[in-house]
Amino acid sequence: MLSQLIAWSDCGGRPAQKRIHRDALGFGARHQCGLFRVCLSQKTSYSLGNIIEVVAQEFIEQRGGGYYFIGSRVSLESVVYQFLQGESPESIVQAYPSLSLLQVYGGITYYLAHRGEIDEYLKRGEARFEELARAAREANPLLYAKLEAAKHAAQRS
16 A cells, blocks of 8 residues: 655745655655655654654665765765764765765764664774784884884974
């Protein structure tokens, strides 16, 4: 049975409203400006968690072993690290101008809805980085000794 949804979008100051029909797996509507809100009719019974899940998946995809914003080269992890450091979504948009504010909120929503999974992914990435850094230090001890000496000399100045 199809569920009736009403989707609103604020595009250029004029609200656009349209009725759509989707099945339970693919509900939602996106207006041409990219903004949308979904209001479910009384005939449907979606939990808030289901709505968050579907909306969040509009913004994030898995590709190449990582999580990325759909249609972008910006990784979810770069936005999540800034979010965890206390940056506001508006300042994150300034750091990544290819993302819209809506995309940043969608990415944060995705992170919060999948927090355990994403935190584990971030830990694996940090462990891999430490492993690569250790291997680089072992492969180039002279270079790293020179870098440490230059660092100490700069601190004394």
